[in-house]
Amino acid sequence: MNHSNFPDWLFDLDNTLYPLDSGLFNQVRARIGEFMTRYCGVQTSDVLSTQRRYRDEYGSSLAGLMAENRTEPEPFLSFVHDVDYGVIEPNPRLADALAGLSRRRFIFTNGSTKHADNVLRRLGMEDLFEDVFDITRAGYVPKPNPAPYDRIVRDFGLDAKKTIFVEDMARNLAPAKALGMTTVLVVAAPDTISDEADYITTDLAGWLGAHAGAPS
Ligand SMILES: [Mg+2]
CATH class of the missing domain: 3.40.50.1000 (HAD superfamily/HAD-like)
Structure with a gap:
């Protein structure tokens, strides 16, 4: 205390x-979309609306994927954070x-x-x-x-x-x-x-x- x-x-x-304008978080967001299309059967055209729905209903894409797709969290986290940190x-x-x-x-x-x-x-x-x-x-x-x-x-x-x-x-x-x-x-x-x-x-x-x- x-x-x-x-x-x-x-x-x-x-x-x-x-800063937002480093674009790092956009890279993470793009990797989340790639994960969804590659491993979770989400169509490319549905990625944005799915991310938005998961955020609103579950708090995050990961929480939505865990609830609806039985996604394993640790492989997801490794995949979406495989980005170019050189922009920071x-x-x-x-x-x-x-x-x-x-x-x-x-x-x-x-x-x-x-x-x-x-x-x-x-x-x-x-x-x-x-x-x-x-x-x-x-x-x-x-x-x-x-x-x-x-x-x-x-x-x-x-x-x-x-x-x-x-x-x-x-x-x-x-x-x-x-x-x-x-x-x-x-x-x-x-x-x-x-x-x-x-x-x-x-x-x-x-x-x-x-x-x-x-x-x-
Ligand atoms: Mg933040």
Whole structure:
């Protein structure tokens, strides 16, 4: 339990610690589509609508495939994360801002730990996080299902009211906010509004710099 006045930090990975326009996550999405057509009998023309339906009904493509297609999760994760990480540029400015934060930093991702390690190595952030809570550890139940949020609080001994959660998807902030966490939405468009976000920023490094060490 966090008895300090300073918050612990949870960070989403994809499109939060690296920019959307790197295209990395589009590569992952394309690999998901390829997996569906190659191994799950989904027609190419149905890939997008199937991904959307799985996301809405089950929370993710993987959860949908596990429920409806008996897909084995680990081979799926290896396949979809077989992408070109060279598109991720080192980000020393964000690394410095993260290093300046008081208390503990964790990754909370719907991807795999191997994917997180590959991304963090490219960003120059491989030594900045205490642990990664990945989709395997979540029992393959993805954000925004509340279950992994409860689990991460327990596993990492977080005090939710002294935890700040940083994400690029507003819907993933809602369960964190319900637990009492402070929520930060990272966006590309400056005029974004969100009920789930306590803070909204287009510049995570700048935002962290302004809030580093601030008591929660
Ligand atoms: Mg994300």
